Amino acid sequence: MMLFSEARGLPVLTLTEAEEVGALRSLTVDAVSGVVTHVRVRGRHSRKETVLAWGALHAVGPDAVLVRTTAEPAEVPPHHELPGLRILTETGDTLGTVQDVAFEPETGRVEAVVTAHGDLPADRLLGLGDYALVVRAAA
Numbered sequence: 107m108m109l110f111s112e113a114r115g116l117p118v119l120t121l122t123e124a125e126e127v128g129a130l131r132s133l134t135v136d137a138v139s140g141v142v143t144h145v146r147v148r149g150r151h152s153r154k155e156t157v158l159a160w161g162a163l164h165a166v167g168p169d170a171v172l173v174r175t176t177a178e179p180a181e182v183p184p185h186h187e188l189p190g191l192r193i194l195t196e197t198g199d200t201l202g203t204v205q206d207v208a209f210e211p212e213t214g215r216v217e218a219v220v221t222a223h224g225d226l227p228a229d230r231l232l233g234l235g236d237y238a239l240v241v242r243a244a245a
Contacts, residue, residue, distance in 0.1 A: 110207045118147045118171045121164045126150050134185045137234035142214035157182045166211035186234050195243040
């Protein structure tokens with residue numbers, strides 16, 4: 107398991123030449139499926155940001171991210187920065203803010219949302235927008 111905070115800033119290298127193309131800036135999550143769908147990479151020599159589909163990644167490790175290709179996907183979903191985002195239940199109760207996100211680096215599957223009040227399992231995720239992460243209320 108890995109945290110978003112551990113992945114951010116990792117160098118992104120091409121698989122074939124081990125050329126550094128930039129640093130991982132953020133991860134995009136599809137809350138409904140509970141997986142990381144895309145990563146955003148800040149260019150090594152410029153501030154230009156590249157979006158890569160999760161499938162373009164070969165491996166995410168503690169020291170680097172290896173990518174098969176740096177080609178941007180045809181469609182890029184909206185990105186919402188999870189850390190710092192408010193957490194609301196579908197009934198409108200506030201559960202604090204997202205401090206971090208635990209995910210499986212091999213698959214991109216979200217394991218839990220880390221909050222000051224404890225971890226929320228990924229199976230409670232319902233939706234994600236500019237204003238909040240919406241989760242199922244506890245039973």
